[in-house]
Amino acid sequence: MTYQLVRVAIAILHRDDKFLFQLRDDIPNIVYPAHWGFFGGHIDPGETPHEAVVRELQEEITYFPPSISEVGCYSDPKVERHVFHAPLTVDLDQLVLKEGWDMALLTPEQIHHGSCYSAKADRILPLVPATRQIVLDFLAVRTFTK
Numbered sequence: 001m002t003y004q005l006v007r008v009a010i011a012i013l014h015r016d017d018k019f020l021f022q023l024r025d026d027i028p029n030i031v032y033p034a035h036w037g038f039f040g041g042h043i044d045p046g047e048t049p050h051e052a053v054v055r056e057l058q059e060e061i062t063y064f065p066p067s068i069s070e071v072g073c074y075s076d077p078k079v080e081r082h083v084f085h086a087p088l089t090v091d092l093d094q095l096v097l098k099e100g101w102d103m104a105l106l107t108p109e110q111i112h113h114g115s116c117y118s119a120k121a122d123r124i125l126p127l128v129p130a131t132r133q134i135v136l137d138f139l140a141v142r143t144f145t146k
Helices: 049-061 108-113 129-141
Strands: 006-015 018-023 039-042 069-075 079-087 102-106 115-118 123-126
Touching: 006 049, 006 129, 039 049, 049 079, 069 129, 079 129, 102 115, 108 115, 108 129
Parallel strands: 006 079
Antiparallel strands: 006 018, 006 039, 018 102, 069 079, 115 123
């Protein structure tokens, strides 16, 4: 079976040594339903990864970061993930969740553990494995101040 490579742009948004995650909808036909992942999405034809991640953040949580930097690209045979990071400069209640089931600021400990509780789902749910590895790699090379 031949797969078409999917290109996405995703954002590591951080605030006070925590990282913003989106709980993906619990819909069986999507990739990783009911898993915690980053905000972001598909790169449209003719769109740069930077343009895509900024657009996706606007569409999904109505957030426009004051600055955004490229972390790198994580690829496997099915997905090319362009990863960016930016500070989250607003409180969660100032974001409008337009896509996904829930959102939360996860601690490095929760990320290492690989799961997080969602009040909306009323259960503990796993992180997307690739997303977890990306943020663990990010944590390994960066330090944050409060």
